[in-house]
Amino acid sequence: MTGAVLGISAFYHDSAAAVVSEDGILAAAQEERFSRRRHDSGFPAEAVRYCLGEGGLKLGDLDSVAYYEQPARKFRRVLWTYAATAPRGWSSYQQVLPQWLGWKARTVATVRHRLSALDLGPVPGIRCFQHHESHAGSAFLPSPYESAAVLCVDGVGEWATTTIWRGAGARVEPLAELRFPHSLGLLYSAFTYFCGFKVDSGEYKVMGLAPYGRPVYAPMIRERLVDIRPDGSFRLDLRYFEFLYGQVMTGRRFEELFGGPRRMPEAELTEREFDLAASVQQVTEEIMLNLARAARARTGEARLCLAGGVALNCVANGRIVEEGLFDEVWVQPAAGDAGGALGAAMLAVPGGGRAHLGERPHRGRRRDGMRGARLGPSVDNDRVQAYLDAHALPYTRLEPAQLSRRVARDLADGKVVGWFQGRMEFGPRALGARSILGDARDPGMQSTMNLKIKFRESFRPFAPVVLAEDAAEYFQLRQPSPYMLIVAPVAGRQRLADRAAEDARGIALLRVHRSSIPAVTHVDFSARVQTVDSDADPSLYRLLRDFKDHTGCPVLVNTSFNVRGEPIVATPADAYRCFMRTGIDELVMNDFLLEKDTQPEFTEQGDWRDEIPLD
Template identity: 40%
Template sequence: MIILGITAFQHDSAACVLVDGKLVAAAEEERFTRKKHDGGFPYGAISYCLDEIGASINDVAWVAFCINPWLNLHRKLFHLARYFPRTLAFCRDQADYSSGIPSMMVAKQYLRKLPGYDPKQARFKFQFVEHHIAHAYSCFTISPFDEAAILTADGIGEWTTTLLAQGRGNTISKFKEIYFPFSLGAFYTTLTTYLGFKRNSDEYKVMGLSSYGKTDEYYNEFKRVLRLVPDGEYEMDMSFFNYQFGKIPYYSDKFLLTFGEDRKPGQEVSDRHAEVARGGQRRLEDALLHMANYLHKITGSKNLCLNGGVALNCVANGRLIKETQFEDIYVQPAAYDAGAAVGAAFFVHNGILGNPRDFVMDNTFWGPEYSHEQIEAFLKLAKVPFREVKDPSAEAAKLLANGHVIGWFQGRMEFGPRALGKRSILADPRDPQMKDVVNEQVKHRESFRPFAPSILAEKVSEYFDFSYPSPFMLLVYNVLPEKRKVIPSVTHVDGTGRVHTVVKSMDPLYYNLIAEFERLTGVPVVLNTSFNVKEEPIVCTPKDALRCFYTTGLDDLVIDNFVLSKTPAQRRPR
C-alpha cells in the first residue's frame, strides 16, 4: 500500500511516501524550486517521491494532508470577533487563496495537476490530519520507543500551538492543548523579527546570538511577557504583541518601551541585541523545561518525543536531556512543518488503519541520489576539470588536514534543515580562523553564527560534557575546557557545540572521512555546515553543487568519487 504525506500552503512544503508502512522517500519542495522555505504545493517533492518508487498518483491508496482547515473554526471566529476590527489584517491573511486556508480546503484538487493523473484510475482516499497530531505521530510512531511522553510546539496549527500527550503502541492520548494566541513559536518569531531577522526562517540566528549575552537584565523582563502557570501551562501578556491581530510588526509599542528600539535588517548587531536574545532564549527554555517536567510527573515515562518548529531549538533540547528525569529523547530531524508530512502519513498507516508499528526513522537520508555514471556525465557536459579517486573519504580528509574548505556531496540528500554528511561543507575545526573564513568567504553570513562539530560517536565523551547520542545535530553540549583550544572553530562563544555524532553503520563514507582525519591530525572531529550559501536551500543536484562551488570560497568539491579543485589563482586569499 502506498501512502503519500503532504505539507503545503504555509511554509516549508514537503512530501513523503510510505510503502507498506515504511518510509521510502521524503523531501522539501525548496530543494527543487530553489526557493528557501517554499510554501507552495509540493509538485517537485511529490514527483520525486513517486518517481523513487516507480509509481504515479494513480497508484496511491491514501493522501494525508498535515492540517485540517475545518478544525476549530469556532475558535477562529470567536477570536476574530473578540478583537474586531483590529483583526481585519488577520482575516485578510487567512483568506489569502494562494497560501492560506482556502487552498488547504481544496488541496485534493491540486493533485489532479500531477503528471499522469487519470481520474478513471486515481482512487486514493484523502485525509486531513490535525496539525499537532501530525507532529505527534511524526515523532512518536517512528521513534524507537514503545511508550513515550510527547511535546509538540510551534507557531500555530489549526488553533493549537502546544500539545502535551502520551503515546502507547499505535495510539496517542492528549493531556493538554494550549491555543492561539498563546504560542511559544510566535513568541520566538516575534523576538526574531524584533532583532531584524526573517520570521519562519531565521529563528536559529537568535539561538546563536543569545550565547553572546552575559546578563539577566532582559531575562527578568521576559518573565513578565511569558508566564509559567501550574500543570505545565504558560500564559503570555498579549499587550506586548501584535501578531494576534495579523499585524506587522509582531511586537507592540510596549515591547519597544521595555526592550528598546528594534534592530533593522542589515543593521549592526549590538551587545544589547545579544542580551535581548539571551533573555528570550532562556525564557523559552524555562517554558519547555516546565512542560517537560509536568509531562514526566503525569506519565512517569522514561522517554520524551519532541516535534514542531520549536523542537529545532538545539540549546533547549540539550537542557531537556540533561536537566529533566527523562532518560531518552527523540527529536524527529525534520521537526518543523516539513516533517509533519511524515506524521500525517503515519497517522493514516498506524492511527486510521491500525497497522502495527514496524519502522524507526534512524537517519535523514530520504532525498534524491545520483549515480556515479550520472555525475560523471554531468561533469563532462559541464566541461570542468576533475579527477577520479578510489577513496573519496581519504582524499577529503587529506584536503581538510591541509586547511582546505570542501564541498562534500554523497548519496541521498538529507530530509530536514541539517546537513549530516551527504550535502555538507567541511573544514578543519583546529584552525581558530576557520569559523570566520567559512562564514565570510563561503557561506556569506553573519559572523556570530557557529558551526557544528561532526564527531565519531565513540569519542564524544573525550570532547564534550555529555555523551548522549546526537545523530541529527539537535542537541547542544559543553565542550570540555581542555578541548576548546583543540577545536576552536566549532566551539561557540559560550563554550558549547551543536553536536553531530557519527556512527559507521549509518554512514560509512562520512565516518571513514572523520576517522582518516583523526589518523592524520589526532582529532576525531570536523567542522560541518550545510552545503549552501545564505538565503539559498541546501544543494540537491550536482548542478546545484557545482554552482555553489564556483561562486563561493570553497577550495574543492568531492562529489561521489570525483574531485574538483580550484587552482591557486582561483582560490580566494585567506
C-alpha cells in the same frame, strides 16, 4: 492498493511530501530543494513527483493521501481572531479574508486539483489530520521507542500551540493542550522580529546570538510578558504583542518595555540585541523544562520524543537532556512543518492503529525509522560523470577509500570541502550528504566559512561532526546526537585557559581561542553536536576515521552546503554552482574530486547575491 500513503504539507511554510508504506519510510523531501526558493510554501509538486518515483508508485497505487492539518479548523481560528480583535485588525482582515473565502477554504479540493495536474493517475481519498497530531506522529512513530512521552511545541497549528501526548505501539494519544494565542513559538518569534531577523526563519539566529549577551531582560519577560505556571502551562500578556492584529509581531508597548524601536534588518547588532537574545533563550529553556516535567508526570514514561518548530531549539533540547528528566530523548530531524507531511503519512498507513511491531519495522533493528534522515534524492556516479563531462569540467575519480584519505589530508591542510554523497537529507540540517566540511582545529575556520563561503553574519556558530565512539572525549554528551539537534558543553579536557574571555563582550568574544576545536566551540563553550557511527553514514564515518588517523582529532566542522538565503544544494549543478561562487576549495561528488584552481573560468550575468532574499 500497496499499503502506501503520500503525506503533504503545503501553503504555509516549508512545503514537503513524504511516502510511507507498511515497511517504513520510502522517501521525503522539501519543495525548496527542487524549486530553489528557500522555505517554499507552494504546492510541493516536484517533491511529490520525487517521492512517488522513489517508491515506484503512481497516485492510483496509493491507499490515501494525508494532509498535515485541518483547514476548516484553522479557518475558524482565523475568524475568531479577527472577531476578537475587531476593529483594530480590520486592514489585515481585508487582506487575508479573500484568500480564506477562496482557495484556502477549499484546501482539500486544491490539493486534489494540483495532484491531478501531475498526470500520475487517479487521486485517492484525502485525509486531514490535525497539525499537532501530525507533529506527534512524526515525533513518535519513527522513534526507536515502544512507548514514550511526546511533546510538540510550535507557533500555532489550527488552535494548538503546545501539546503533550503518549505514544505506544503505533498510536499517539493526546493528553494536554495549550491553545492560541498563548504560544512559546510566537513569543520567540516576537523577539526574532524585534532583533531585526525574519520570522519563521531567523529564530535560529537568535539562538546563536544568545551566548554573546547576558539574560538581563529575563526577569522582565517573566514579569510582564509571560506567566509561567507550576503545571508547565503559560500565558502571554497579549497587550505587548501585535501578532493578533496584523502583519507585525511587536509594537509600541514592546518598544517602551525594551528601550526603543526594533533593530532594522541588516543594521549593526548592539548589546541590546545580544541581551534580548540571551534573555528570551533563558526563558524558553525554562518553559521547555517545565513542559518536559509535565510530560513525564502526565505519562509516566522514561523516554521523550519532540517535534514542532521549537524542537529545533537545540539549546533547549540540550537542557532537557542535561537535566536527566528522561532516560533518552529523540527529536524528529524535520521537526518543523515539513515533518508534518511525514507524520500525517505515518498516521494514515493502513493498520497504523494496531499496536504491534509489524507496524513499526525499524524497531526490530533497534534503530529509529528515519534512515539517518537520508530520505531525499541520490545521484549515482553515472549521472555525476555525465554532468561533469557535458560541461567539460576537470575532475579526478578515485576509489572511495583513496578519496577519503586524500580529502582527510586536504582538510588537515586547511582546505574547505563541499561534500555531496548519497541521498539528500530531509529537514533543515545537513548531516553529511549535502555538507561543507572544514578543520575544527583551525581558529580562523569559523570566520572563513561565515564571511567567504556562507556570506552570513560573523557571529553564527558552526556544528561539529564527531565519531560516535570519540564523542565523550570532546563533549559532555549524555546520549548520541545523530541529527545535530542537541547542544552540549565542550569537555573540560578540551578547553583552554584563556582569561581574555573574562574581559571580552559581544562580537569581541569571537577572537577568544577557547578550546582545541575552536571552529566549533561557541562563545559559551557549547557545541551543536552531530555524532556519526559506521552504520548511519559509512562514507562520512570513513572520512572522520581517516582525518583522525592523520591528525589525531575525530572532529570536523559540518555546515549545510548552501549560502545564506539559498536552500541546501540538491543536484550536481547546484553543488558546482555553489562551489564556484564561494571560497570552497574542493568539491567531492560521490567518487569525483574537483579542485577549484583547475576549473574553467566561472561567469554569471549580474551578481547572484542580489537575486537571493536575505533570511
